[in-house]
Amino acid sequence: MAPHGDGASGLSTYWVDLLLSRLEHSGREAGVEALMLSGNATELIKLDDTLVARAIYDTFGDETVPLARLIPLFREWRELILARGGAFDIPQTYRRNPYPMAAGPSSNV
Numbered sequence: 111m112a113p114h115g116d117g118a119s120g121l122s123t124y125w126v127d128l129l130l131s132r133l134e135h136s137g138r139e140a141g142v143e144a145l146m147l148s149g150n151a152t153e154l155i156k157l158d159d160t161l162v163a164r165a166i167y168d169t170f171g172d173e174t175v176p177l178a179r180l181i182p183l184f185r186e187w188r189e190l191i192l193a194r195g196g197a198f199d200i201p202q203t204y205r206r207n208p209y210p211m212a213a214g215p216s217s218n219v
Contacts, residue, residue, distance in 0.1 A: 126188045129154065133161070133181065 129147055136144045136156050146154045146161070151169065155162040161180050163173040 121191045121194060123188050123191050126184055126191065130181065130184055130188070132156075133177065 125147070132144075132146045133156060136146070140158060142157075143162075144156045146156050148154070148166070151166050153164050153166055155164055156177070157174075159177050160174045161177055163175075165171075
C-alpha cells in the first residue's frame, strides 16, 4: 500500500523501496542492531548480515533471514508490484491508513 496521505489506491513500492534503501545504506558495524522498519506489532532489525523480524509485544520469537537471500526476493517483489500495481485497486474498505475525515470544531463526528 502507498504511505499515509499518498492518495494512490493501487499497489505501491514505497515500503519495499524504503526497506531496501535502509538495508543498503545502514552501517556495517558487527553486532550492532539497526532498526529498519517498525509496524503495529513487528519491527525489522538489521543485525550483521541478517534481517530479524521481532515481535514488539513478545507474541513470537525472533525470525532471522540472511540478507543475501532476502534482498533478491525484495527486488523481485518490487518488480512484481510495478508490473501489477496499476491493475490492482485496493478497495477503500481495506485501506488502513486513510486521512481522517475533516471535521470542524463543533462537529459530532
